[in-house]
Amino acid sequence: VSAEVPASAQARLEELRGMTSSFFSAASYAAQGVHALGQVVGLSACRLATGVVRRTRGHGDRSLVTARWQEYDGPVRSWTTARQRATERLLAQAKQLGAHAVLGVEARHERDDSGAEPVVEVILTGTAVRLDEPIAKAPVAALVTPQELVRLRAAGTVPVGIAGGFSSVFVTAGRDTFNAMAPWRRAGNVELEDYTLGVYEARRLALQRLSASAASLGAHGVIGVDLSDLGHHRVESVMGWQVHAWGTAVKRTRGDAPRPKGVLAL
Amino acid sequence: VTVASARLSDSKDGLFTSDLSVNEYLLLEDAGYEPLGLVLGSSIYHVGYQRRRLRASHELTVLSEALYHARELAMGRMQEEAAELGADGVVGVRLDFKGFEGASHIAEFLAIGTAVRSRSHPREGKPFTSDLSGQDFWTLKRTGAHPVGLVLGTCVYSVAAAAFRFRGIRMFRNMELPQLTEALYDARELAMTRMQEEAKALSADGIVGARIDEHRHSWRGRAIEFVAVGTAIVRETPAEPPASPMPVIDLNDRVPSRGSRSS
Numbered sequence: 065v066s067a068e069v070p071a072s073a074q075a076r077l078e079e080l081r082g083m084t085s086s087f088f089s090a091a092s093y094a095a096q097g098v099h100a101l102g103q104v105v106g107l108s109a110c111r112l113a114t115g116v117v118r119r120t121r122g123h124g125d126r127s128l129v130t131a132r133w134q135e136y137d138g139p140v141r142s143w144t145t146a147r148q149r150a151t152e153r154l155l156a157q158a159k160q161l162g163a164h165a166v167l168g169v170e171a172r173h174e175r176d177d178s179g180a181e182p183v184v185e186v187i188l189t190g191t192a193v194r195l196d197e198p199i200a201k202a203p204v205a206a207l208v209t210p211q212e213l214v215r216l217r218a219a220g221t222v223p224v225g226i227a228g229g230f231s232s233v234f235v236t237a238g239r240d241t242f243n244a245m246a247p248w249r250r251a252g253n254v255e256l257e258d259y260t261l262g263v264y265e266a267r268r269l270a271l272q273r274l275s276a277s278a279a280s281l282g283a284h285g286v287i288g289v290d291l292s293d294l295g296h297h298r299v300e301s302v303m304g305w306q307v308h309a310w311g312t313a314v315k316r317t318r319g320d321a322p323r324p325k326g327v328l329a330l
Numbered sequence: 331v332t333v334a335s336a337r338l339s340d341s342k343d344g345l346f347t348s349d350l351s352v353n354e355y356l357l358l359e360d361a362g363y364e365p366l367g368l369v370l371g372s373s374i375y376h377v378g379y380q381r382r383r384l385r386a387s388h389e390l391t392v393l394s395e396a397l398y399h400a401r402e403l404a405m406g407r408m409q410e411e412a413a414e415l416g417a418d419g420v421v422g423v424r425l426d427f428k429g430f431e432g433a434s435h436i437a438e439f440l441a442i443g444t445a446v447r448s449r450s451h452p453r454e455g456k457p458f459t460s461d462l463s464g465q466d467f468w469t470l471k472r473t474g475a476h477p478v479g480l481v482l483g484t485c486v487y488s489v490a491a492a493a494f495r496f497r498g499i500r501m502f503r504n505m506e507l508p509q510l511t512e513a514l515y516d517a518r519e520l521a522m523t524r525m526q527e528e529a530k531a532l533s534a535d536g537i538v539g540a541r542i543d544e545h546r547h548s549w550r551g552r553a554i555e556f557v558a559v560g561t562a563i564v565r566e567t568p569a570e571p572p573a574s575p576m577p578v579i580d581l582n583d584r585v586p587s588r589g590s591r592s593s
Contacts, residue, residue: 208352212351212352212353215352215353215356216352216356219356219359244376245376245433245436250378250379251376251378251379252378252379252392253375253376253377253378253392253395253396253399254375254376254378255373255374255375255376255399255400255403256374256375256376256436259374259436259438260372260373260374263372263374263438264372267370267372271347271368274347275345275347278345278347279345283345284344284345284346285345285346285347285348285365286345286346286347286348287348287349287350287351287352287355287365288348288349288350288351288352289347289348289349289368290349291349291368291370291442293428309347311347311348311349325360326357326360326465326468327576327578328469328472328574328575328576329575329576329577329578329580330575330576330577330578
């Protein structure tokens with residue numbers, strides 16, 4: 065599948081010529097040096113692959129080596145591919161409109177289990193804009209609104225793209241956990257260490273991949289990170305976590321830029 | 331359980347992650363602080379069994395202790411991560427609580443926030459924790475206060491079943507329910523007292539942004555939990571005179587961008 069703009073979108077974007085449509089509020093519309101061109105969409109639906117089990121590595125920490133958690137690489141591949149394609153398509157539409165950036169991007173990650181095979185969907189919607197001072201040659205996508213973009217740039221920082229990471233970790237409960245959970249034992253207050261380590265590992269991997277994806281965009285940091293748990297699922301004593309992390313990757317362009325001053329508003 | 335080091339060694343390549351909104355990020359920079367990374371602490375906890383009385387309302391001490399212990403574990407780990415990054419403190423801490431389907435006695439306690447460090451004079455010692463937004467932090471620093479820690483008090487209470495019993499003429503009357511009122515009062519007061527005690531232990535001058543949340547748990551029956559959370563602060567002499575408030579009419583978006591806290 066390529067990042068080409070589908071025929072339906074092509075027609076819509078053609079019709080937009082000379083006028084604008086945007087998801088922006090009136091206030092964002094008034095942001096200086098940002099001109100809305102049109103709404104753009106990027107989405108990709110992928111089959112949720114099962115893949116093979118990989119033991120995740122413990123980075124030399126002893127307590128991590130002994131824990132028994134695993135990750136299926138299939139879901140990671142599925143989500144990563146869906147996210148990459150959705151982003152490519154969003155930017156392809158923006159390019160078609162001659163835009164410099166896509167702002168106010170809403171990212172949605174959905175999983176559909178209703179069909180014969182589970183399907184994952186990544187849907188990105190945003191507004192393509194022309195900037196008086198483009199950030200880069202190619203269009204840039206960001207979760208920030210036009211006002212926020214103006215503030216960021218005034219402070220010498222620019223968004224360079226949307227970074228994301230996903231992880232899917234499974235833990236098999238050890239004996240301590242199993243005993244604590246058995247209802248007939250009436251165990252007291254106790255931490256379930258296996259599960260705690262597992263959920264840590266899930267978030268660590270998601271954030272590590274987020275950082276890697278931000279680094280590949282040439283960013284110096286990520287702001288507005290949304291760390292959303294798709295939730296856990298439990299099959300007997302096996303607990304699984306799926307974590308999405310995404311945010312706007314930013315890069316400092318001028319270190320000495322005058323920062324906008326805060327006021328204590330009444 | 332030590333897991334912090336593995337994740338943080340990943341993030342030592344100079345790239346920071348944070349859940350700050352654009353405004354928060356810029357205001358922290360303005361206050362002379364830089365974000366170091368998203369720090370989090372978590373604990374999945376099995377809550378013990380406690381027998382409850384039907385006739386009298388009483389605190390469910392086992393549950394109260396469990397909620398305290400689990401949150402302390404989570405917050406302690408978050409603080410450790412922040413210390414590992416060499417942070418002065420953590421801002422925007424959110425305490426989250428997630429139940430598990432089909433297992434009402436297991437829950438995850440999560441503390442998550444952004445570790446920050448002062449560019450000019452970083453502090454020694456344990457990093458502070460606070461649930462202050464970037465805006466609140468900036469305002470506090472300007473008015474000459476420094477956060478010392480997120481303080482919380484919790485109390486889980488079981489209300490006697492008798493409090494809900496109406497027989498005879500009582501069924502038709504407008505009336506206060508003394509047992510229920512008293513139980514809710516006691517639980518709230520206990521939660522607030524415990525929060526204040528935590529602040530005293532930190533030798534704080536006061537608590538800002540305190541709030542009382544109410545949770546209804548279904549741990550083997552009905553239980554009401556009151557959690558009082560706030561940020562303890564100490565007064566300092568402000569570096570520059572406090573900003574005087576300015577009357578403005580805000581034309582900004584009512585809805586900030588996704589992932590950002592309200593301004």
